[in-house]
Amino acid sequence: MELHDSIAKIVLENPIRIVFSNKKNKDSEYEKIKINLTNLKNKEIYQVEKFTDKQVFHKNIEKEDLEETMISLMENFKQMSAISNEYNFDIRISKKGKVFFSKHEQKNKVNISSSHNKKKNYILQEGMIIPPLIDLGVFTKEGKVVNSKYDKFKQINRFVEIIDHEVKNIEKDYSKESENVLHILDFGCGKSYLTFIIYYYFTEIKEMNVKITGLDLKRDVIQNCNEVAEKYNYENLKFELGDINGFKYENNVDMVITLHACDTATDYALFNAINWNAKMIFSVPCCQHEINSTIKPNSLDIITKYGIIQERVSALFTDAIRANLLEAMGYKTQLLEFIDIEHSPKNILIRAVKSNISNEKKKRAIDEVEKIRAEFNFEQTLYSLLKERL
Incomplete structure (x- = not known):
């Protein structure tokens, strides 16, 4: 693996x-x-x-x-x-x-590809007229990348690339010629720049049937996002006011997205995705305080001797445990580098796809979590939420 x-x-x-x-x-x-x-x-x-x-x-x-x-x-x-x-x-x-x-x-980036490929082949290409990217200030009206927003442009494309890698396996099932609809939920959507781009990607580039719901706690943000969606005539993009913890969704959910859902909000998003039996999960965690505040090593005191080391190790422990728990729940899970660490230390993306995971792998995934908890004696929300099912 x-x-x-x-x-x-x-x-x-x-x-x-x-x-x-x-x-x-x-x-x-x-x-x-x-x-x-x-x-x-x-x-x-x-x-x-x-x-x-x-x-x-x-x-x-x-x-x-x-x-x-x-x-x-x-x-x-x-x-x-x-x-x-x-x-x-x-x-x-x-x-x-x-x-x-x-x-x-590469320190000195030299395009060594053949003549047809002189620059990175982004899915969202410079020169495209993409209304959300223009309104967000990433593109000029002519479709040029604003110099100060180039890192944001790379970040958006990276997320789309990772989704695209999985969507290619199902795009025919949800094409506009079919009656199937891919239901997507974006937890903690905030100002929703990614939500709008994902909608554009599915409807304009992939030409797929999707319904996307963005969820956030700020009423003014939700109102503004719905107005923008109406402006773009994005009929199947809606925004709702609600908390990730305990959110009820009546339709089937095929894909769950989270971008920088803070601390345990990511755990509740993953827990809901598991309960809905979502086919795909793409999650970029944000700040992660829980393990850092509860960790108590039995013997490896060096982990907590230096504050910065404890903080970073705790964040890595958190995502490793999340990945193992998703695997135990039947998901093929990978932790991928989202963006270069020089741009942001929050650079891990969890990609989980519902798969046929053997009972042996599920058990090993659980055992690994139990061992690390036994050594470091910390609390972890997704583990607590799933404990009765493990």
Whole structure:
């Protein structure tokens, strides 16, 4: 699973070149395998090159097949390196099967891709006339990114990219030609810049049937957001006043989104998503005080010796526990880097997709949570909410 998660992180960054080397078995047919992003008949595809001692075999694959192909090829090699327009990646597998993964931002970003790909292929491209981005001050009226808002532009695109990675598996089921509707709930939507962008992405770019509800505690914010949605003629985008804790939603919920829901608000959002049996969850936590205020190590006092270390470790513990609890509830869960840590320390995104998780994996996920709680004696809200079901 660790290998799958590492490969998923690489695929999300639209790699340009990938090289598999150091084969596990000397008798393996291929000495090395390369994958290159290329353009065929105005369509981006990946070309796979397999090298034997004397020959090279070529095969083209669709972009959506890249992750599965990489996982399959990695079964025969101990090392893989990849490069995108912004990052270098390395995966190394030890003799004992341990996976070592690294990701480094290129200090001097040089576009090394083929001529068709001179910049990062954002889903929301500069030059598009996207009303919410103009009103939010991210784009000018001409569709240019405002210099001071470029980090915000990257953040929005990153969230959309991570959603897009999963939505490709279901988009046909919710196309405008079908009668199916994808129900999405955005907890703690605030001023709702992301909510509006997600609605635009689903309706204008993916051309899917969606109904999105934004939830927040501020009455004036909800009123303003509903007025803006009406201005854009976003008929299936509504905003409601309500608390994440105990919110009742009558319709089926297919996707739950949270962006910087503070402290235990993220736990209540995840708990509701689990109760609704949501197909997909995308959550970027914000400040996380609960474990930090209750942690009491039995023996590892070094964790609490320095305040800044205790704070950061507590935040990491919180998200690791959330991920394990989601897995115990039947979700394939990944913790992904949301944005570069230089822009914000709150850079972890929880992506959970309802899957067929084995009872063995569920039990192991629970056991790991119990062990860390036994050592550090802290409280954690999602664990408390789910305790009777674990």
